[in-house]
Amino acid sequence: MHPNRQVNVNTESVDNYLKAILALSGPEERSVSSTALAQHLGVAPASITNMLQKLASAQPSYVEYEKRRGVRLSPQGKRRALEVLRHHRLIETFLYNVLDYPIEEVHEEAERLEHFISERFEERISAKLGHPKFDPHGHCIPTIDGRMPKQASKPLTSLEQDGSFVVDSVADQDAILLKRLKAHGISPGTRIQVTKRSPQELSLLAGRPLRVLRLSRALADAVRVRSAE
Numbered sequence: 001m002h003p004n005r006q007v008n009v010n011t012e013s014v015d016n017y018l019k020a021i022l023a024l025s026g027p028e029e030r031s032v033s034s035t036a037l038a039q040h041l042g043v044a045p046a047s048i049t050n051m052l053q054k055l056a057s058a059q060p061s062y063v064e065y066e067k068r069r070g071v072r073l074s075p076q077g078k079r080r081a082l083e084v085l086r087h088h089r090l091i092e093t094f095l096y097n098v099l100d101y102p103i104e105e106v107h108e109e110a111e112r113l114e115h116f117i118s119e120r121f122e123e124r125i126s127a128k129l130g131h132p133k134f135d136p137h138g139h140c141i142p143t144i145d146g147r148m149p150k151q152a153s154k155p156l157t158s159l160e161q162d163g164s165f166v167v168d169s170v171a172d173q174d175a176i177l178l179k180r181l182k183a184h185g186i187s188p189g190t191r192i193q194v195t196k197r198s199p200q201e202l203s204l205l206a207g208r209p210l211r212v213l214r215l216s217r218a219l220a221d222a223v224r225v226r227s228a229e
């Protein structure tokens with residue numbers, strides 16, 4: 001059902017709140033504090049409280065919210081958040097694969113379009129793309145029935161052992177970082193080997209033919225990897 005019929009605020013901001021809570025609660029689905037949410041959305045804490053109360057009192061509710069314990073998605077909230085995320089990631093894949101958008105531009109475009117496409121349009125995009133499982137950043141696309149497989153990856157900057165790894169995903173939000181990663185030839189599927197780390201940067205062997213790369217911490221923070229075995 002359309003959120004506007006239940007909560008007297010616009011769909012786009014409802015969707016953005018639900019998506020933010022989904023992202024911040026992580027695979028463990030822990031509760032999210034209003035402070036974390038305010039930071040993530042760039043909104044004043046007072047408006048956060050106000051909106052969360054509306055989302056909690058909708059029938060059926062989108063979230064479970066207690067000021068001291070933070071907020072969690074209700075089953076309906078989670079369903080909607082995953083649906084918007086599915087739209088987002090399918091649109092990104094479509095823009096990248098079919099319309100030849102550069103990787104660093106698809107996220108912003110998808111942020112706008114994700115709220116408005118119909119179920120039919122979503123299904124057509126998915127079929128056209130051969131029902132992809134991953135978007136161009138390497139993130140899982142939630143299934144049509146609202147499931148999202150967990151990805152066993154870890155931040156490149158958290159690696160303690162040497163060895164071979166494969167880039168699992170790259171953060172989608174920062175166009176400048178994405179452009180830099182692209183220039184270094186780093187994208188989902190790239191094999192890498194960490195050869196040296198310092199507080200400021202990581203040295204890697206990557207690509208074909210193998211080259212030595214030096215990534216700043218900020219850049220390396222945008223990359224998640226999994227073991228190559």
Ligand SMILES: [Zn+2]
Pocket residue numbers: 088092106107108110172173
């Ligand atoms: Zn995105």
